[in-house]
Amino acid sequence: MKYIDVVIDNKSEHTDMLYTYGCSEDEIQVGQKVCVPFGKGNRIREAYVFRVVDEPEREYPNLKFAESLDPDICLTEEMIRTCIWMKRRYLCKYIDAVKCFVPAGSKSKRGKKRNPYKDAEGEQKPEPELTAEQEAVLRPIRQAIQKGSHRRFLVYGVTGSGKTEVYMRAAQQCVLSGKQAIMLVPEISLTTQVIERFIGRFGAEKIAVLHSRLSLGERHDEWMRIKNGEVKIVIGARSAVFAPLKKIGLIILDEEHEATYKSDMTPKYDTVEVALKRLQSHKGVLICGSATPAVSTYYRSEHGIFERLELTKRYNQTELPEVAIVDMRSELKAGNKTMISRALYRQMTEAFEKKKQVILFLNRRGYSTFISCRECGMALRCPDCGISLTYHKEENRAVCHYCGHNEPLPSVCPQCGSAYIRHFGAGTEKVEEAVMEMFPQARAERLDLDVTKRKGSIDRILNRFKKGTIDILIGTQLVAKGLDFRNVALVGIISADVTLNIPDFRSPERTFQLITQAAGRAGRGEEKGRVIIQSYTPENYAVRLAAEQDYKEFYEAEIKLRSYMGYPPYSDLIQMVFSSKEEAQAKGAAEGWFEKIQQALPEAQREYLFRPQAAPMKKIKEIYRYSMMLKCPHGMRQAYTAVLERIKEAEKARKKNYTVTIDINPYSFI
DNA sequence: AGCACGCCGACT
DNA sequence: GTCGGCGTGCTC
Numbered sequence: 001m002k003y004i005d006v007v008i009d010n011k012s013e014h015t016d017m018l019y020t021y022g023c024s025e026d027e028i029q030v031g032q033k034v035c036v037p038f039g040k041g042n043r044i045r046e047a048y049v050f051r052v053v054d055e056p057e058r059e060y061p062n063l064k065f066a067e068s069l070d071p072d073i074c075l076t077e078e079m080i081r082t083c084i085w086m087k088r089r090y091l092c093k094y095i096d097a098v099k100c101f102v103p104a105g106s107k108s109k110r111g112k113k114r115n116p117y118k119d120a121e122g123e124q125k126p127e128p129e130l131t132a133e134q135e136a137v138l139r140p141i142r143q144a145i146q147k148g149s150h151r152r153f154l155v156y157g158v159t160g161s162g163k164t165e166v167y168m169r170a171a172q173q174c175v176l177s178g179k180q181a182i183m184l185v186p187e188i189s190l191t192t193q194v195i196e197r198f199i200g201r202f203g204a205e206k207i208a209v210l211h212s213r214l215s216l217g218e219r220h221d222e223w224m225r226i227k228n229g230e231v232k233i234v235i236g237a238r239s240a241v242f243a244p245l246k247k248i249g250l251i252i253l254d255e256e257h258e259a260t261y262k263s264d265m266t267p268k269y270d271t272v273e274v275a276l277k278r279l280q281s282h283k284g285v286l287i288c289g290s291a292t293p294a295v296s297t298y299y300r301s302e303h304g305i306f307e308r309l310e311l312t313k314r315y316n317q318t319e320l321p322e323v324a325i326v327d328m329r330s331e332l333k334a335g336n337k338t339m340i341s342r343a344l345y346r347q348m349t350e351a352f353e354k355k356k357q358v359i360l361f362l363n364r365r366g367y368s369t370f371i372s373c374r375e376c377g378m379a380l381r382c383p384d385c386g387i388s389l390t391y392h393k394e395e396n397r398a399v400c401h402y403c404g405h406n407e408p409l410p411s412v413c414p415q416c417g418s419a420y421i422r423h424f425g426a427g428t429e430k431v432e433e434a435v436m437e438m439f440p441q442a443r444a445e446r447l448d449l450d451v452t453k454r455k456g457s458i459d460r461i462l463n464r465f466k467k468g469t470i471d472i473l474i475g476t477q478l479v480a481k482g483l484d485f486r487n488v489a490l491v492g493i494i495s496a497d498v499t500l501n502i503p504d505f506r507s508p509e510r511t512f513q514l515i516t517q518a519a520g521r522a523g524r525g526e527e528k529g530r531v532i533i534q535s536y537t538p539e540n541y542a543v544r545l546a547a548e549q550d551y552k553e554f555y556e557a558e559i560k561l562r563s564y565m566g567y568p569p570y571s572d573l574i575q576m577v578f579s580s581k582e583e584a585q586a587k588g589a590a591e592g593w594f595e596k597i598q599q600a601l602p603e604a605q606r607e608y609l610f611r612p613q614a615a616p617m618k619k620i621k622e623i624y625r626y627s628m629m630l631k632c633p634h635g636m637r638q639a640y641t642a643v644l645e646r647i648k649e650a651e652k653a654r655k656k657n658y659t660v661t662i663d664i665n666p667y668s669f670i
Numbered sequence: 671a672g673c674a675c676g677c678c679g680a681c682t
Numbered sequence: 683g684t685c686g687g688c689g690t691g692c693t694c
């Protein structure tokens with residue numbers, strides 16, 4: 001007879017705690033899925049064992065007994081420890097964390113197992129010889145994996161420097177050492193080449209692929225294959241970090257800087273953090289790889305938290321493309337009011353004459369519009385936060401989405417006095433139209449998230465582009481990621497200013513990354529490629545240094561700014577969103593929390609909490625939203641989240657007419 | 671979240 | 683006298 005503490009699979013905040021049951025099964029283990037009677041009606045509910053003890057901590061007058069255990073689903077102690085850690089770190093419920101580890105689907109009815117990649121042949125290529133640089137990078141990685149020491153590496157390697165080969169060799173070492181590896185990629189549908197290479201090298205039977213396009217049954221089967229130890233390497237998007245492997249020797253995050261590694265659903269976890277937590281238990285190795293590391297990651301590699309390894313040479317010795325910036329202010333002065341500069345037009349014409357292909361980037365304007373001067377390029381920014389102000393139509397004002405600072409819309413540019421100051425963003429959609437008009441004979445295709453939603457259409461469009469049945473690919477960031485097209489001679493970035501003016505402290509970082517990645521798409525064949533960046537602020541450091549392909553210089557400039565403004569990595573940002581059907585309730589909840597947090601903070605730290613403000617898209621599906629931001633300076637994060645945890649706990653006792661969602665270091669602010 | 675208990679109003 | 687309305691409070 002054992003006593004077990006379980007977490008009930010139940011959506012309520014109120015039951016988010018451990019319940020003690022009796023269990024006659026002496027073999028019961030932490031992580032086991034069980035069925036227990038719960039509540040007054042003793043309805044049978046699913047639950048997960050978090051603790052097993054011989055004697056209960058106190059008397060339970062009406063102790064109940066667990067009824068049965070699920071033979072298939074059993075998490076390890078390490079996974080349960082990670083769940084407990086996640087609850088505290090992301091302020092989610094136990095069950096939310098548990099759900100990350102268990103497969104969503106149930107056992108497939110037909111006992112037949114399906115491996116979606118069973119028939120994939122893989123890219124059959126002999127193992128290439130490693131370059132001296134790759135050898136040097138692999139040496140410490142292999143050593144760490146072999147010795148089973150928990151170490152963290154940043155592999156900073158320029159595009160085309162052979163990072164994937166390094167990953168594969170590291171994974172090979174991991175398998176040789178009797179451990180398993182997880183290979184994470186930002187977006188599975190754009191990573192078929194990587195999967196093919198892994199399958200070609202290791203064989204389909206040793207690899208599991210996890211992603212959202214799998215059916216529930218397929219996902220369950222893959223999960224079981226992994227759990228039963230049939231699989232050596234798991235490839236997948238961020239959720240694959242939860243793969244039920246027994247001995248994790250290695251976790252790789254490819255394109256480490258990508259936003260998709262931060263979950264925007266509950267629990268709002270950060271993949272690197274979860275990976276590190278798991279690897280601590282497994283004494284495993286973390287590899288973060290990127291050609292444009294996140295500023296916070298590079299900072300860690302400067303301060304001994306990550307060991308930095310560099311790949312500086314392009315694998316096949318192809319030259320970096322020639323990058324030119326076009327000053328859109330002078331285009332306007334010269335009377336060109338279209339979104340295509342004369343230089344870009346010329347280059348496109350030339351490319352088509354040579355039967356080459358063109359990629360145009362048009363960044364989605366997203367949810368906000370910034371205000372800038374078309375004559376001098378200046379964009380309105382918050383005097384306190386340094387981020388772009390957003391145009392609010394209703395009040396005709398410019399508003400800061402971090403602190404709420406707002407000012408009336410100027411009628412003339414405060415810098416140069418021009419009357420050509422207006423809100424920007426709209427109009428980028430017209431690029432496709434403009435291009436069609438300028439090049440009616442060219443076959444253009446658009447690739448963005450709307451198109452992507454239709455299953456399989458990414459691959460279809462990309463295949464057509466590869467075959468050459470499309471001349472111009474017009475796309476968003478999607479197209480920038482790791483695609484390898486030989487025949488692309490020219491990449492045009494329609495407006496670098498759009499990403500630059502997204503109201504987020506990371507906008508320079510993202511601009512730099514986008515331009516660099518986009519540039520990497522040009523000239524992958526024998527001929528040198530060309531890149532044209534159009535901007536109203538060509539002197540901006542992010543635009544200029546991206547054109548020069550100078551990451552380190554950019555990092556130095558950016559980290560100074562972060563330090564000065566107190567943004568990550570010098571702080572953590574916490575966003576709270578309060579939503580309700582009634583506007584007054586959402587507002588009231590936000591203000592109530594504001595007061596409570598203020599009271600909990602020492603007076604000198606109250607400036608770190610910004611006043612709540614209505615979300616720009618105030619009403620989504622009849623729900624009103626208010627948001628508020630808390631900046632946690634160095635080392636204060638735990639103390640601050642503990643304050644929020646206490647308030648959340650206290651609010652739970654009352655009946656609430658609102659919901660609060662807390663996002664630690666969100667990727668976008670609303 | 672559910673589910674039961676509970677204490678008031680319209681019905682057989 | 684009883685059926686059922688949903689307000690309240692607890693779930694090992």
